[in-house]
Amino acid sequence: MSYKAGFLGLIGQPNAGKSTLMNFLVDEKVSIVSAKPQTTRRRILGIWSTDRGQVVFVDAPGLINSDSGLNAFLAREAHDVIANSDALLAVISVDEQKSEDAAQILDLVSKSGKPWIGVITKTDIEEKAHRILILKKMIEEKGGKSMSISAKASAKDVEEREAMLIDFLELMPESPAPLYDVELFTNENVREMASEIIREKCFENLHHEIPYNIAVRIIKFDEQAPLPKIYAEIIVSKESHKAIVIGKGASVIKQIGMDARKELEKLLDEQVFLDLNVASKPEWFGNKRIMKELGYVIESEE
Template sequence: MSYKAGFVGLVGRPNAGKSTLVNYLIGEKVGIVTRKPQTTRQKVLGVYTDEKMQAVFVDAPGKVQADSGLNLFLKQELETVISDSDVLLLVVSVDEKSPEKIDDMIEMVVASKKPWVALINKVDMSQYRHRVQIIKDKLSALNVPVFTGSAKKVDRFKDPLFEALNERLPETKAPLFDKEIYTTQNMREYASEIIREKCFLSLHQEIPYGLAVKIIKFVENEGPTVKIFAEILLNKENHRPMVVGSGGTSLRRIGTASRKELEKVLGRKVFLDLHVRVKKGWVSDERTMMELGYVAQ
């Protein structure tokens, strides 16, 4: 029996549940998950391997319209994922308010001429169940496999989904990555994403999307404690009080939550030094975006 391996690009609207899906499919956390749309900024690679196949999931940012700055980077990341993937997995959420935007995503996937499958996500949201069959009929008319379910309950559709992906992935002599690997992110990148996730989860008011996390120093070979020095970079001065909080309470909450998760992942004690810095207009500053890794390859 030939082995199958390749890249599976996750495509969908912001907040469709792509990051949650890939985390549960792989069984490990490889992408940040919040209820806020557009939290995925860079391509995240999660790797699923079994005896028949290896699917390298590429969780791309949701589709945005932009001609410059950070949003242009997000748009380019999505385009790169589509062009570089062997198979596309379209994730459609039943709570998407605009049918036209669903149609737009479908048209983009079809135009790529790549093999693809579709998942209708969040079907456990009872107030939107009437939409499931409408979306399913629309997708089924395109003669592609359509799965329904909730990203957090992947056991209900995981096996048939992987079978459909296996049928569409190219044949290879061996897996693309070592069988023990579940993500291609390094720990420095992972730490940055964890801290950014905790910022989004902690800030319940208007979320400053001009927020990024920069790891200044990551020291893991000087004793039993991993030392991480990081800064939360903001685009506007009036976002600082929101992130810092009264007497620093919000920043401490973000730091504590980040440290606990990093300790769980690393299996070691973590010292986290976290500061806030404002750099006005960084979202359109090419040099800063390059430093943060927000430049399309």
């Protein structure tokens, strides 16, 4: 049998469960997840390798329409993932507000001219179970194969995962060799993963518009054993947001730090020292230099 390898883009509305699905498929926490929409900001790769081939999942921000600031970057990232993947997954949640949202994703993906599969997510939400059949029909009407999955894994789901992965591999083009080292589950480096983990904890501990206007920068990452030291900065877009992120008696930043450190220790498999500071850079998303430093500039547009 011929070897196959390629990029499989995950396309969906914000909050559809794309990152959760990718983590579930590669069985590793690669991409950050939160209950708030627009958590993922740039493409993140999750890699699954087998003897017969390699699927490189490309987690993308949810589709949004915007032509300014950070949101414009998110919108372009999602469209770039559609353009640059070998095949696509249309990721649709049973709890999506409007059926037009599902229709928009299916339209985009089916018109891409690339092989695709529709994946219905969050099937464990019982009160939305009736949506599964409706979405399945919508996917099939567009000419796609449909699958449904709950990433709140049970033993049965894990078996299903293997079957899904084999189907996804079939969508990939033939390739003489793997695209990435078969030992890797992502191409993100530890520094990038650390900054995303801190950003995830900001999403969990902060509310209203605050997490959307935050960026995280790793100032220094001293990997030396026995205690790796990570110095990071949480960048807010308004001076007044600083006090909110710090919280009364520094309670909020302490919580973010504690949550992030726990997860970093899991990632690095050892104890970690984490130093978090808050810096205000007014309207940082309007500043090309800072955006580039944070990885929010598309290379072809530099």
